[in-house]
Amino acid sequence: MTLVVKSGGPAALAEWQAHFAECAPRLDVRGWDDPDLDPEDVRHALVWDPDPGRLVGFPNLRLIISSGAGVDHILRDPYLPPHVPIVRMGGMATVAHMADFVRLGAFALLRDMRRIMANQQNRHWEEFGVPRSSAETRVGVMGLGTLGLPAAVALRDCGFPTIGWSRRRRTIPGVRCYEGPEEFAEFLARTDILVNLLPQTDATRNIIDATSLALLPPGAAVLNAGRGSHLVIEDLIAAIGAGHISGAFLDVFPVEPLPPDHPVWTHPRIVVSTHIAAIPSRRDRARFAASAIAAFERGETPPNLYDPAQGY
Amino acid sequence: MTLVVKSGGPAALAEWQAHFAECAPRLDVRGWDDPDLDPEDVRHALVWDPDPGRLVGFPNLRLIISSGAGVDHILRDPYLPPHVPIVRMGGMATVAHMADFVRLGAFALLRDMRRIMANQQNRHWEEFGVPRSSAETRVGVMGLGTLGLPAAVALRDCGFPTIGWSRRRRTIPGVRCYEGPEEFAEFLARTDILVNLLPQTDATRNIIDATSLALLPPGAAVLNAGRGSHLVIEDLIAAIGAGHISGAFLDVFPVEPLPPDHPVWTHPRIVVSTHIAAIPSRRDRARFAASAIAAFERGETPPNLYDPAQGY
Numbered sequence: 001m002t003l004v005v006k007s008g009g010p011a012a013l014a015e016w017q018a019h020f021a022e023c024a025p026r027l028d029v030r031g032w033d034d035p036d037l038d039p040e041d042v043r044h045a046l047v048w049d050p051d052p053g054r055l056v057g058f059p060n061l062r063l064i065i066s067s068g069a070g071v072d073h074i075l076r077d078p079y080l081p082p083h084v085p086i087v088r089m090g091g092m093a094t095v096a097h098m099a100d101f102v103r104l105g106a107f108a109l110l111r112d113m114r115r116i117m118a119n120q121q122n123r124h125w126e127e128f129g130v131p132r133s134s135a136e137t138r139v140g141v142m143g144l145g146t147l148g149l150p151a152a153v154a155l156r157d158c159g160f161p162t163i164g165w166s167r168r169r170r171t172i173p174g175v176r177c178y179e180g181p182e183e184f185a186e187f188l189a190r191t192d193i194l195v196n197l198l199p200q201t202d203a204t205r206n207i208i209d210a211t212s213l214a215l216l217p218p219g220a221a222v223l224n225a226g227r228g229s230h231l232v233i234e235d236l237i238a239a240i241g242a243g244h245i246s247g248a249f250l251d252v253f254p255v256e257p258l259p260p261d262h263p264v265w266t267h268p269r270i271v272v273s274t275h276i277a278a279i280p281s282r283r284d285r286a287r288f289a290a291s292a293i294a295a296f297e298r299g300e301t302p303p304n305l306y307d308p309a310q311g312y
Numbered sequence: 313m314t315l316v317v318k319s320g321g322p323a324a325l326a327e328w329q330a331h332f333a334e335c336a337p338r339l340d341v342r343g344w345d346d347p348d349l350d351p352e353d354v355r356h357a358l359v360w361d362p363d364p365g366r367l368v369g370f371p372n373l374r375l376i377i378s379s380g381a382g383v384d385h386i387l388r389d390p391y392l393p394p395h396v397p398i399v400r401m402g403g404m405a406t407v408a409h410m411a412d413f414v415r416l417g418a419f420a421l422l423r424d425m426r427r428i429m430a431n432q433q434n435r436h437w438e439e440f441g442v443p444r445s446s447a448e449t450r451v452g453v454m455g456l457g458t459l460g461l462p463a464a465v466a467l468r469d470c471g472f473p474t475i476g477w478s479r480r481r482r483t484i485p486g487v488r489c490y491e492g493p494e495e496f497a498e499f500l501a502r503t504d505i506l507v508n509l510l511p512q513t514d515a516t517r518n519i520i521d522a523t524s525l526a527l528l529p530p531g532a533a534v535l536n537a538g539r540g541s542h543l544v545i546e547d548l549i550a551a552i553g554a555g556h557i558s559g560a561f562l563d564v565f566p567v568e569p570l571p572p573d574h575p576v577w578t579h580p581r582i583v584v585s586t587h588i589a590a591i592p593s594r595r596d597r598a599r600f601a602a603s604a605i606a607a608f609e610r611g612e613t614p615p616n617l618y619d620p621a622q623g624y
Contacts, residue, residue, distance in 0.1 A: 096445035103446075103470065104419035111416045111588075117429050120584045123577045125569030129591035133408035134415075158415065158470050257437030265435045272432045276423075279441035 006032035007067035019286035086306040093284035099154035101277040105223040140191030143198035188215035199312030200227040210235040228254040318344035319379035331598035398618040405596035411466035413589040417535040452503030455510035500527035511624030512539040522547040540565040
C-alpha cells in the first residue's frame with residue numbers, strides 16, 4: 001500500500017519515512033513529487049495544502065489525512081474527489097498541545113504578557129500589578145469538540161472558573177455549558193477571557209465581531225486559537241481602542257502567513273503567535289495517520305472523520 | 313493608633329487611606345513625610361525600602377509590616393530597631409498571584425514564549441512545534457513555604473508532574489518532596505523546569521550557579537521568582553550558550569531596577585519581567601496589614617512573622 005505525503009516539503013520526506021517505518025512498517029511512503037510514483041498505487045494521502053487538481057489524479061485513493069487539525073486547505077481544491085473520506089489530524093498529542101496553548105494564552109492575558117513583552121523590548125522597569133487572579137477570572141470556551149472539551153477541562157483544573165458554549169449541549173463536570181445561538185449572549189456576558197476553539201463552518205464565520213465583543217463584560221480579553229475567519233480583527237482593534245476589550249492573543253489569521261504590514265504585529269494590546277497552538281511533532285502525526293489508516297483498512301470508521309454536513 | 317505608610321510614594325497616600333478606612337476605620341493612617349506627624353504617635357509602619365535611620369525615630373513603634381514579600385529592603389537599615397517584629401506581606405492575594413505567575417512562567421517556558429515574542433517583534437511567521445507537552449515536563453519547585461507550597465500544588469493541578477525541594481521535608485499529595493543539601497542533586501536531575509521560590513538567606517545565596525545548572529537535565533529551563541541573589545546570571549547565560557539550558561524566565565535581579573545595559577534584556581532565550589510576580593493591589597495589602605495589626609493588638613502572633621534565626 002502506498003501513502004503519498006505532502007507536508008513539510010521534500011526535505012521532510014526522509015523523516016516521515018523513518019517515523020512510519022517505526023509505526024507502520026508495511027506502508028510504502030512516497031513524496032508528493034516523486035518522479036517514480038505510479039499514481040495508481042496511491043491508496044492514502046497525508047497532506048497539507050495540496051496543490052489543487054493533484055489528489056484527483058490518484059484513481060485508487062481511498063483516504064485523505066489532513067496534516068493539521070483543519071481541512072479547509074484540502075477543501076479549497078475544486079477538483080477534490082468527492083467520495084474520498086477526509087480525516088482531520090488529531091490524537092492525544094494534538095489535544096495535549098492545544099490544552100497547553102490555551103492555558104499559556106489564558107495566563108498570558110490574565111497577567112498582561114503583552115506589557116511584559118513591551119517592557120522587555122523597551123528595557124523599561126515597571127512594577128505593575130494586575131486586577132485579578134485566575135480564581136477571579138471566568139474563562140469561556142467556544143467550541144467543545146475534540147480540542148475544545150479537553151481545553152475547557154484543563155482550564156477548569158487550573159482554577160479558572162470555566163464555562164463553555166457549543167452548537168449542541170455538552171455536559172462537563174464543573175463547567176456550565178451553554179448551547180446554540182439563543183444562549184450565546186448569556187455565555188458572552190459571563191466571560192472574562194474568551195477562548196475560541198470552534199471549527200470553521202459557514203455558521204461560525206465572523207462570529208466574534210463588534211456585536212459579540214460588545215456583549216463581553218468591560219475589560220474582557222480574547223484568545224483565538226480556532227480559525228482566522230472566526231474573528232473580525234478590525235472589530236477587535238476598535239473594541240480595544242474604545243477601552244472595552246483589554247487585549248487579545250491571536251494564533252490564527254484570515255491570511256497566513258500574516259502579512260508583515262498587518263497592524264496586529266505591533267499592536268500594544270495584542271500578542272501574535274504564528275499558528276503554533278497545536279503542532280504535533282512529525283512522529284506524533286505519523287502515529288496518528290498510521291492508526292487512522294489501520295482503522296480504515298480494518299473496515300472501521302477512522303477517528304476525526306470530516307463530515308461535510310456539519311462542516312468539520 | 314497611628315500607622316505610618318511608606319509605599320508607593322506620596323501620591324499613593326490617599327489611596328492607602330481610603331483602603332484602610334474600609335477595613336480598619338480606627339487606624340490613623342499617615343504619610344512617611346507628613347510634617348505634622350508626631351513620631352511618638354506611630355505604633356505601626358507599613359513600608360517598602362524605608363530610608364535608613366527613619367524607623368528608629370519612632371520610639372513607640374510596635375510592628376513593622378513589609379509592603380512586599382521580602383524583608384531585605386528593611387533589614388538593610390543599619391539603625392533598624394532590633395526588637396520590633398517584622399511581618400512579611402502575604403495573604404491570599406499574594407499567594408494567588410504568585411501561583412498564577414509561576415504557571416504563566418511554566419507554560420511560557422514549555423511553549424517557548426521567548427520565540428513567540430521575537431517572532432512578533434520581527435514580524436516573522438514561523439510555524440514551530442515544541443518537543444513536549446505539560447504532562448511530559450517535570451516541574452521542580454525550590455522552596456515550599458507560604459508561596460512555594462501553593463505554587464507547587466497549582467502546577468500539579470495543571471497536569472505538570474511536580475516535585476519540590478526545601479530545607480525541611482514537606483508532604484504534598486502528588487508532589488515528591490526532596491529535603492536539604494543531600495537531596496538537592498537528585499531533585500535537580502529530575503527537573504525539566506526549575507521554579508525558584510526560596511526565601512533570601514545566607515544559605516540560599518547563589519544557589520543556582522554553574523554547578524547546580526549542570527545537574528539539571530539537558531534542555532531544562534529556569535524560572536526565578538524568588539530573589540535575584542539566588543541566581544548567578546552569568547552562569548545561566550553560559551549554560552544557555554553551551555546549549556545545556558534551553559531558556560529562562562527571570563522576574564528578580566541582583567540590582568533592581570535592572571540596568572538598561574544589562575545583557576538579559578535582549579537575550580534571545582530569556583524572558584525578563586520586572587519583579588511583578590506577586591504584587592497584590594493596595595486594597596489587598598491594606599487588608600492584610602489591617603488583619604496583621606489587629607492580630608498583634610489582640611496579643612496574637614501575627615501571620616508571616618519574620619524569624620531572624622531562619623532568615624525569613
